[in-house]
Amino acid sequence: MRSIWLTAIGVALIGLLLPGYGGTEELTGNVVEGVRVVMMEAFRFGYRPDPVVVEAGERVRLLLTATDTTHGFAISELEIDRKLTVGEETEIEFTAPGAGTYTIFCTVYCGPGHQGMRARLIVR
Numbered sequence: 552m553r554s555i556w557l558t559a560i561g562v563a564l565i566g567l568l569l570p571g572y573g574g575t576e577e578l579t580g581n582v583v584e585g586v587r588v589v590m591m592e593a594f595r596f597g598y599r600p601d602p603v604v605v606e607a608g609e610r611v612r613l614l615l616t617a618t619d620t621t622h623g624f625a626i627s628e629l630e631i632d633r634k635l636t637v638g639e640e641t642e643i644e645f646t647a648p649g650a651g652t653y654t655i656f657c658t659v660y661c662g663p664g665h666q667g668m669r670a671r672l673i674v675r
């Protein structure tokens with residue numbers, strides 16, 4: 552019984568500590584011919600994967616699909632603002648800016664959770 556509690560406490564501690572390792576997150580997607588390609592989904596009310604982690608200065612190509620209704624995909628700092636239509640893949644390519652965390656957000660009203668439809672682009 553005691554070991555079960557110790558295991559539970561151990562798991563809880565790991566859970567608390569993991570979010571602190573922000574700088575060691577794995578890079579997202581795969582590099583194909585020098586471009587980091589990331590498949591992404593937009594849905595009510597978020598994006599998958601979240602966060603998207605890339606390296607500063609690399610070329611990034613996001614292949615986006617809206618799975619339920621029309622959504623937007625915007626990153627202010629990169630002057631990206633695109634509309635995602637269901638059933639169509641939207642390709643967004645850019646050069647990753649300097650290290651930092653950038654907010655991805657929806658610019659097409661998609662329901663009551665629209666204001667909170669966000670994800671993070673982490674450049675490291």
Ligand SMILES: [Cu+2]
Binds near residue numbers: 622660
């Ligand atoms: Cu939206």
